[in-house]
Amino acid sequence: MTPFSFNRATDRDQALTLATRGARFLGGGTNLVDLMRETVERPAALADVTGLSREISETPDGGLMIGAAVTNSALAAHAAVRTRYPVLSRAILAGASAQIRNMATVGGNLLQRTRCTHFYDVEGSRCNKRQPGQGCDARGGFNRIHAILGASDACVATHPSDMCVALAALDALVHLASASGTRTLSLTELHRLPGDQPQIDTVLEPGELITAVELPASALAAHSTYRKVRDRASYAFSLISVAAAIEVEDGRIEDVRLALGGVAHKPWRATRAEESLRGQPASLDTFRAAAEAELAAAVPLSENGFKIELAKRTITAVLAELAGVDA
Amino acid sequence: MKAVEDAKQAVQGAASAVMAKAVQMAPDSWMPGGKPDPLIRAQHGHVGRPISRVDGPVKVQGAAPYAAEFPLDGMLYAALVFSTIAKGKITALDTDAAEAATGVKLVMTYRNAPRMKPMPLFMTSEKACGGNDLPVMQDAQVYWNGEPVALVLADTQEQADHAASLIHVAFEEEHAITALAEAKAKGVEPGQFMGQPLKFENGAAEQALADAAHKVDQRYTTPRHSHNAIELHAVAVAWEGDRLRVHDATQMVAHSAWSLGHVFGIAEDQVHVTSPFVGGGFGGKGLWQHQVLAAAAAKLAGRPVRLMLSREGVYRIVGGRTITEQRVALGADAEGRFDALIHTGTTAMSHHNVLPEPFILPARSAYATKTMKLDVEVAYLDMVANTFMRAPGEAVGTFALESAIDELAHDMGVDPIELRLRNEPDKDPTTGAPFSSREVEKAFRDGAERFGWANRQAPGTRREGEWLIGTGVATATYPYYRMPGGAARITLTPNGAAIDIAAHDMGMGTATAQTQVAADRLGLDMAQVTFNYGDSTLPGVVMAGGSQQTAAIGASVMAAHRALVTELLKLAGNDSPLAGLDADEVVGVNGGLAKIDDASAHESYASILARAQRNELVVEAEPPSPLETTHWSMHSHGAMFCEVRVNAVTGELRVSRFLGSFDCGRILNPKTAASQFRGGIIMGLGLALMEETQYDERSGRIMNPSLAEYHVPVHMDVPEIEVMWTDIPDPHAPMGARGVGEIGITGVAAAVANAVFNATGKRVRDLPITLDKLL
Incomplete structure (x- = not known):
């Protein structure tokens, strides 16, 4: 680990000031500190922002505003989240371990970096995300957990978060602040596909701080779930995960939200599948066709071809379960 | 070198085959175990009871010191830098930034490391236990991806870790064989294990298979595995003049002392290795380069050194289980009786170790069959030396053999x-x-x-x-x-006994079980028995491996106990109720000795020692060679x-x-x-x-x-x-x-x-x- 200075921000302005002097924001440290230990990240200064908002509050329009420093554990356990947005609670509990969730923050979870082992191997592997232009050893190397959608020649990494997959399905908003003011993004706009700049994970400007995540009111969300498929029963990143909410009336799909994890450089909102589902009869055939539509553009790597069929099956099973259709 | 080693192994193998036949023909009574251990008959002692670990309290209090927890005076902390190529030469080493970093006391590379011999390779002599026999930071040559190429000593672990990340090493790569297909294409060699070829043929197995009424013939593969004991490999070392003190996490203290002595050109009794607590071994806690490097750096710096491998470090320099590709073919008659059992295949190995994963071992003794063919071939890779990992051979060999039997059963x-x-x-x-x-x-x-x-x-x-x-x-x-080399010492006092043996407890309960056994053998309460282990200065060369420690310690203590009883009967003399009895006629009971079938003929140890005016009686003995196996x-x-x-x-x-x-x-x-x-x-x-x-x-x-x-x-x-x-x-x-x-x-x-x-x-x-x- 490279030596660094450490400051604890007591309010937003102080945090932003520290950032303008080059400090990186530190949440629970469950990812950034690991990356610093591996020297993937070498920040000269850290600004601890866990003392900023830890509030979860109701919004005027019936949604929830979640402070960026709320821990993953607190969010998953929150009664309103459990009842009105069960997909989010389940997604969080499907990730990491209880100890890590107790430390990890909402803002930090959004900014997790990929778990590609070649990205982590500073001395021994080439990685365009770590060192632009160096090349990618994952493409012909270990890529079991890597992308099947939206990858580029430069990078095939996936975003590792479970929580973000649920947020993508829930149309969550991300509130940002910087020295030049505040702005709000859709969660699905926050992360970017790798293209030829895989070193850039999100659209955040330097020094921009995530202050809160907002969940809009949603009748649909109360009937939602998350399913994660991975290589052991717990404590593993997803091969495929599915966040979904569906509303069926008289056997027809009135509305649906669907997002996938473990498939791309960002939490993947399955808009193609959603389009093909709306207004259709709630049946296994419809669900499978929607999954096929979403995965039509999937490109397998040397080790992860199975994820295409796995994603289709998991999507179909999750929608069938939510819609009460027998598999 | 390789050819000479092979020839030596072949000669030893042939000699041992002749010996084996003779031992098999000899009468039972000549054998160790020919007369059952008297303890087998004892049904009411401590043996067989579910006794909690004797070291439980000290462990749950956090008071059990593991190898990384010995704070030596003036100790420096070490961090390693590993190679990033599998084969080639170091062409440049930039250590300036590391040397200038805060707290750094020494950067060691091949350019300044003391001259040392390679570790003596495990099983090449009685006490050799090196995981490989490569030069340890002696020249610019690189032998595997992950080999240590630099070591930093600093006042704190964090300073050492940071400085290590500042070292830049440039390499000139040579073609390395890292793909199994290429290694196999270069040619395979017959596997040898403990001096014996991993090969056996009885009858024309392929023909019997072809002629069999029922058959399966399948290929099974198993991947590489890495050791992941929860306690990271660690060592704390200090030179006291020309004596080396080593606090290690090891399954083989006596082997390590001898082998480290060999590396540094000093006698084994100048090296003192202790390992009172080990957080899991599984075959991986032997002598690897980190102990040698720690001792070398301590010598160079003139200060004690602690080196605890990072988890990555364990993967890079401690070997694990190697890959196997196995064929199992079974031919059976109409009733399912085996006409042919064929278990062959290939395993990968480095050029510098001794363990071709012996996956045919289970097939040697598991089933009756009219014909049999077993064979392990080795392909060589430029990789970290693979090693023993829990049930080497059996763990992966049973996967193939027992899957094939299931396939045959289903087919039939x-x-x-x-x-x-x-x-x-x-x-x-x-x-x-x-x-x-x-x-x-x-x-x-x-x-x-x-x-x-x-x-x-x-x-x-x-x-x-x-x-x-x-x-x-x-x-x-x-x-x-039961491996050769056992020995134990018993120190008997009026109040109890201490057993001393250079054996190990890596968490599996050795000290507990052996205290139970010794208490029953001596006729003492468990509280009166102390079992001392994990120290190279104690008697015996007992490795905690091959599931053999219980037998090795048991036989050693039996031998020492017999010597003790013989000595006690001499001391007891003619005034004792035991007068005239020999060692076969008495047992330990109620804090003394008694005639086997007459408990009234009894005298306490305290009484015997007092009459002989002795405060203690010390005996040491070795068990007979393990011919029973x-x-x-x-x-x-x-x-x-x-x-x-x-x-x-x-x-x-x-x-x-x-x-x-x-x-x-x-x-x-x-x-x-x-x-x-x-x-x-x-x-x-x-x-x-x-x-x-x-x-x-x-x-x-x-x-x-x-x-x-x-x-x-x-x-x-x-x-x-x-x-x-x-x-x-x-x-x-x-x-x-x-x-x-x-x-x-x-x-x-x-x-x-x-x-x-x-x-x-x-x-x-x-x-x-x-x-x-x-x-």
């Missing part, structure tokens, strides 16, 4: 337990030696009843919702070993039963029940033994379901050197595990006990794979059984 429509029992041998199938004790049928029958094996259904017919359910069974097997065929066995659930949608595999029914002779302590069995089974579940070292065949680099990416079972992967045992003493083993340390991992992967077949109708022959193989 015979219950797989019945098929196995139809092929029970009446003597050892390869050596012809009689079995010392073999209760395979009882282990299967008792286990089947407890597990509910009779409820098994046809493949692919049990389903609950998305989950397909199936059950499977496999044989577990592991040999009884040649005279009899001595093996532990077990029957492994497994129930799995396979998700029909996702292919996810969950083990929902597991039962191990074991025949390991007498169980000395049911509590610690059950933990050994369960721990082995959990490691077996890892082998079956998820463990795999990701070795990049392009670079020879291990790509998942962390417990986040190298998957071992988490709690949710491990179901309730039931264990049971026959508890039938082996009449020819000390205490009637065979080892329990390694058998638990054997047979597990096959039981899981066979259950998966029963659940799904899919046969997975390539470990680990990940969900993509079941989609």
Whole structure:
């Protein structure tokens, strides 16, 4: 680990000031500190922002505003989240371990970096995300957990978060602040596909701080779930995960939200599948066709071809379960 | 060098084959164990009771010092830099920034390291225990990807770690063989293990296979595994003049002292290695380069040094289990009796170690067959020296053999337990030696009843919702070993006794079980017995490996005890109630000696010592050579039963029940033994379901050197595990006990794979059984 200075921000302005002097924001440290230990990240200064908002509050329009420093554990356990947005609670509990969730923050979870082992191997592997232009050893190397959608020649990494997959399905908003003011993004706009700049994970400007995540009111969300498929029963990143909410009336799909994890450089909102589902009869055939539509553009790597069929099956099973259709 | 070693091994092998025949022909009474250990008859002592660990309190208080926890005066902390190429030369070493960094006291590379001999390679002489025999930071040559190329000493660990990250090393790569296909194409060599070729032929097995009424002929593969003991490999060393003090985490203190002496050109008694507590060994806690480098750096810096490998460091420099490609072919007659058993294949090895994964070992003694062909071939890779890892050979060999038997049983429509029992041998199938004790049928029958094996259904017919359910069974097997070199000292005082032996407790309960045994042998309470171990200055050269420590310590203490009793009877003299009795006629009881069949003829140790005006009596003795392992065929066995659930949608595999029914002779302590069995089974579940070292065949680099990416079972992967045992003493083993340390991992992967077949109708022959193989 490279030596660094450490400051604890007591309010937003102080945090932003520290950032303008080059400090990186530190949440629970469950990812950034690991990356610093591996020297993937070498920040000269850290600004601890866990003392900023830890509030979860109701919004005027019936949604929830979640402070960026709320821990993953607190969010998953929150009664309103459990009842009105069960997909989010389940997604969080499907990730990491209880100890890590107790430390990890909402803002930090959004900014997790990929778990590609070649990205982590500073001395021994080439990685365009770590060192632009160096090349990618994952493409012909270990890529079991890597992308099947939206990858580029430069990078095939996936975003590792479970929580973000649920947020993508829930149309969550991300509130940002910087020295030049505040702005709000859709969660699905926050992360970017790798293209030829895989070193850039999100659209955040330097020094921009995530202050809160907002969940809009949603009748649909109360009937939602998350399913994660991975290589052991717990404590593993997803091969495929599915966040979904569906509303069926008289056997027809009135509305649906669907997002996938473990498939791309960002939490993947399955808009193609959603389009093909709306207004259709709630049946296994419809669900499978929607999954096929979403995965039509999937490109397998040397080790992860199975994820295409796995994603289709998991999507179909999750929608069938939510819609009460027998598999 | 290699040719000479091979020739030496061949000569030793031939000589030992002749010896073996002679030992087999000799009368039982000449053999160690020819007369059963008197302790086998004792049924009311401490042996056999579920006694809690004697070191439990100190461990739960955090007061048990492990190797990294000895704060030596003026100690410096070490960090390593590893090579990033598999073969080539260091062309530049930029250490300036590291040397200038805060707290740094020394940067050691090949340019300034003291001159040292390579480690003496394990098993090449009595006390040699090096994991490889390569030069240790002596020149610019690089031999594997991950080899240490620089070491930093600093005032704190953090300073050392940071400085290590500032060192830049440039390499000139040479062509390395890191892909198995290329290694095989360059030619394979016959495998040798402990001086014997891993080859056996009896009859024309291929012809018998071709002619057989029923047959299977399949290929099975197993990946690399890395050691992941929870305690990281660590050492704290200090030079006191020309004497080297080593606080190590090791399974072999005496071997290490001798081997380190060899490396530094000093006598073994100038090296003092202790290892009072070890957080798991499993075959991986031997002598690797980190102990040598720590001692070299301490010498160069003139200060004590602590070197604890990072988890990555363990993957980079400590070997693990190597890859295997196995063929098992079985030919059977109409009743299922084997006409042919063929188990052959290839394993990968480095050029600088001695262990071709001996996966044919189970097949040597498990089943009767008219013809047999066994063969292990070796392909050489430029990789970290592979090594022993829990049940080397048996763990992966049983996967192939026991899967194939399940395949044959299914093809024939015979219950797989019945098929196995139809092929029970009446003597050892390869050596012809009689079995010392073999209760395979009882282990299967008792286990089947407890597990509910009779409820098994046809493949692919049990389903609950998305989950397909199936059950499977496999044989577990592991040999009884007792290695030469044992010795023990007993110090008897009026109040009790101390046993001294250079043996080990890596958490499995050695000290507890041996205190129970010694208390019974001496007729003392456990509180009166102290068992001292983990110190190279104690008698004996006893490795904690091969599940042989219980026997090795047991035989050593038996020998010392006999010497003690002989001496005590001399001291007791003619005024004792014991007068005129010899060592065979007395036993330890009630704090003294008594005539075997007349408890009234008794005199306490205190009384004997007092009359002889002695405060203590010290004896030391060595046991006879372990000829019993040649005279009899001595093996532990077990029957492994497994129930799995396979998700029909996702292919996810969950083990929902597991039962191990074991025949390991007498169980000395049911509590610690059950933990050994369960721990082995959990490691077996890892082998079956998820463990795999990701070795990049392009670079020879291990790509998942962390417990986040190298998957071992988490709690949710491990179901309730039931264990049971026959508890039938082996009449020819000390205490009637065979080892329990390694058998638990054997047979597990096959039981899981066979259950998966029963659940799904899919046969997975390539470990680990990940969900993509079941989609």
